[in-house]
Amino acid sequence: MRIHGGVWVGVLFAWLIASGLSGVTPATADETCNSPYIAKLIKGQEDYVYVWTLGVDGVGDGSDKLVTIDVNPKSKTYGKVLGSASVGGRGEAHHMGFTDDRRFIWAGGLSEPKIYVFDIATDPAKPKLVKTIGDMADKTGYLGPHTYYALPGRMLVQALSNTRDKGGVTGMALYNNGGEFIAGYPMPTDGGGDGYGYDLAVNPKKNVLLTSSFTGYANYMRPLGDVVKDAEAMKHFGNTMVLWDLKALKPKKVFAVPGAPLEIRWSPKAGDNWAVTAAALTSKIWLIKQGGGGDWQATDVATIGDPAKIPLPVDISITRDGKGLWVNTFMDGTTRYFDLSNPAAPKQTYTKVTGKQVNMISQSWDGKRLYITSSLLANWDKAGADNEQFLRGFTWDGRELKQVFEVDFTKEQLGRAHHMKLGSKTLRAS
Amino acid sequence: MRIAAAAAVLWLAAAPALAHDPAPLPALDFEPPAPGTYTLQRIMAAPDGEVLDLAGRPQRLRQFTRDRITVLGFVYTTCVDPEGCPLALRVFDALKRAVDETPGLRRALRLVTLSFDPDHDTPAAMRGYAGDRPGDDGGVAWYFFTTRSRRALQPLLDGFGQDVRSTTERPGRRSRRELSHVLKVFLLDRAGVVREIYSSTFLHPRTVLNDIEVLRREP
Numbered sequence: 001m002r003i004h005g006g007v008w009v010g011v012l013f014a015w016l017i018a019s020g021l022s023g024v025t026p027a028t029a030d031e032t033c034n035s036p037y038i039a040k041l042i043k044g045q046e047d048y049v050y051v052w053t054l055g056v057d058g059v060g061d062g063s064d065k066l067v068t069i070d071v072n073p074k075s076k077t078y079g080k081v082l083g084s085a086s087v088g089g090r091g092e093a094h095h096m097g098f099t100d101d102r103r104f105i106w107a108g109g110l111s112e113p114k115i116y117v118f119d120i121a122t123d124p125a126k127p128k129l130v131k132t133i134g135d136m137a138d139k140t141g142y143l144g145p146h147t148y149y150a151l152p153g154r155m156l157v158q159a160l161s162n163t164r165d166k167g168g169v170t171g172m173a174l175y176n177n178g179g180e181f182i183a184g185y186p187m188p189t190d191g192g193g194d195g196y197g198y199d200l201a202v203n204p205k206k207n208v209l210l211t212s213s214f215t216g217y218a219n220y221m222r223p224l225g226d227v228v229k230d231a232e233a234m235k236h237f238g239n240t241m242v243l244w245d246l247k248a249l250k251p252k253k254v255f256a257v258p259g260a261p262l263e264i265r266w267s268p269k270a271g272d273n274w275a276v277t278a279a280a281l282t283s284k285i286w287l288i289k290q291g292g293g294g295d296w297q298a299t300d301v302a303t304i305g306d307p308a309k310i311p312l313p314v315d316i317s318i319t320r321d322g323k324g325l326w327v328n329t330f331m332d333g334t335t336r337y338f339d340l341s342n343p344a345a346p347k348q349t350y351t352k353v354t355g356k357q358v359n360m361i362s363q364s365w366d367g368k369r370l371y372i373t374s375s376l377l378a379n380w381d382k383a384g385a386d387n388e389q390f391l392r393g394f395t396w397d398g399r400e401l402k403q404v405f406e407v408d409f410t411k412e413q414l415g416r417a418h419h420m421k422l423g424s425k426t427l428r429a430s
Numbered sequence: 431m432r433i434a435a436a437a438a439v440l441w442l443a444a445a446p447a448l449a450h451d452p453a454p455l456p457a458l459d460f461e462p463p464a465p466g467t468y469t470l471q472r473i474m475a476a477p478d479g480e481v482l483d484l485a486g487r488p489q490r491l492r493q494f495t496r497d498r499i500t501v502l503g504f505v506y507t508t509c510v511d512p513e514g515c516p517l518a519l520r521v522f523d524a525l526k527r528a529v530d531e532t533p534g535l536r537r538a539l540r541l542v543t544l545s546f547d548p549d550h551d552t553p554a555a556m557r558g559y560a561g562d563r564p565g566d567d568g569g570v571a572w573y574f575f576t577t578r579s580r581r582a583l584q585p586l587l588d589g590f591g592q593d594v595r596s597t598t599e600r601p602g603r604r605s606r607r608e609l610s611h612v613l614k615v616f617l618l619d620r621a622g623v624v625r626e627i628y629s630s631t632f633l634h635p636r637t638v639l640n641d642i643e644v645l646r647r648e649p
Binding site: 036039040100121153176183204206207245 | 462468469471593612614624627628629631
């Protein structure tokens with residue numbers, strides 16, 4: 001089930017040579033992809049973009065931090081940094097997620113088992129670090145918390161690795177909103193499962209949870225150039241997705257989805273019961289859908305760019321009506337739009353180069369504003385002049401992406417801009 | 431016990447609108463997982479604290495969160511958000527009717543409604559809100575409480591993880607105080623441990639009854 005090393009070493013090595021060496025990997029975001037258990041969505045103008053930012057030695061305090069950017073065009077500080085909350089250390093900051101009441105953001109890094117909890121309710125413009133949860137490794141043996149997904153009163157945390165061998169076999173850790181550990185759920189290693197994890201997303205009305213798979217610490221913390229030259233290491237990327245019984249949190253079916261399937265997006269449209277993902281290494285969009293007989297299937301439905309050139313699809317963002325999908329491809333710095341009117345046959349209808357390297361993409365609920373960041377992993381980002389680190393804001397009128405502001409994270413002494421979440425000063429009153 | 435729970439669900443599906451209900455609850459648009467196919471996680475211990483009953487007498491909340499399965503929800507009596515407190519009350523009404531018709535369930539369950547607005551919701555206000563619901567009609571017990579002060583309330587809010595924030599809305603010239611919150615209803619086992627939490631999107635008597643049956647089957 002795992003990637004055949006020889007093939008991927010060859011392809012990736014060719015890409016590395018072409019690109020001048022550096023970056024690859026994934027991420028999650030935006031208002032249309034939050035947990036369905038999050039009661040409060042921002043359906044008007046968002047005020048803030050929170051950016052979970054990797055610390056860089058010699059840049060500012062060098063620590064991972066949650067940066068707040070003003071993104072309300074009516075504000076005097078539009079497009080400016082309002083502040084940041086540093087965690088006082090560097091742990092490969094990666095992803096974050098809201099609790100169900102949207103009062104807190106949970107965030108973490110891939111090089112450690114810690115989870116940081118930020119209060120965004122007391123003053124949405126100034127998130128404050130209020131708790132550090134440090135028992136995940138002791139309780140589960142998992143390492144590198146990645147996805148933070150709100151369940152009622154709980155957070156389900158998908159890890160990427162483990163402390164035993166730092167490989168990709170891992171699991172999910174369930175905590176209550178107070179940060180107390182409830183239970184661990186290992187990714188399946190039987191029935192075709194490879195035990196790897198990456199993202200998770202739920203469909204409560206179908207009582208299903210979907211998970212995807214990436215790779216472990218031993219790979220994602222190494223320089224990418226080293227990884228691709230190591231045939232054994234290249235065998236250790238995820239090739240599966242798993243359908244779980246949500247209520248029971250038990251695996252039901254393993255799908256073969258080659259090439260590291262990453263972000264998972266259920267269609268937000270009422271009545272739709274399908275999800276899509278993008279496989280990074282094979283550059284494919286996959287559709288996960290229930291057939292007429294009730295059985296769930298995963299189907300390869302589209303190709304992203306030219307897979308031979310390894311565009312490396314990373315983050316994806318689905319529109320609120322389920323009719324469109326934004327896809328960022330890291331290597332060519334391109335933002336692509338796919339028409340999903342027929343999710344079984346997505347069609348690319350728009351492309352624009354939005355940076356030298358692009359990873360995360362988040363959209364407002366109405367789809368008129370998009371935000372893009374630059375960083376994948378510290379050791380996988382591009383080097384030299386190609387190592388742009390930014391948050392860029394765009395407007396979308398259905399025909400053209402127009403950049404309206406940029407925050408240079410290097411110039412601002414912040415670090416590598418990664419995951420985004422949207423914030424509002426009035427949300428708590430709505 | 432399985433027959434009793436199934437009867438409650440069937441009754442619920444066929445039942446007319448409640449006397450307390452302004453309108454029947456919409457049908458659930460999905461099939462909830464059946465009891466026996468899952469267990470419920472032990473999410474957290476329910477907090478304890480002083481509450482005031484409808485006569486204004488101080489009570490310890492833990493007396494009403496142990497020994498029976500408990501469905502507990504926070505409300506404030508002036509809430510007008512149809513997806514907020516009124517929804518919780520309608521669901522509780524429907525639960526009570528379903529359980530009252532099912533002898534095997536009646537004595538296994540209690541309902542608790544707790545105000546998070548002690549400034550306004552005095553015991554007298556809660557009596558008006560409760561109407562005849564707490565009456566000794568031989569059905570499931572339903573308790574209504576408030577607290578003496580915000581200070582007395584806060585540990586309960588914190589313990590349940592229930593957010594609430596006071597805001598002021600000004601429709602036209604008249605301002606109206608609102609308590610912004612995410613609706614949450616808590617299912618507690620006999621040991622007073624929170625085993626499930628329901629938000630407005632997924633709060634429906636059928637899902638709650640299935641989960642109650644899961645707890646009833648536990649040793």
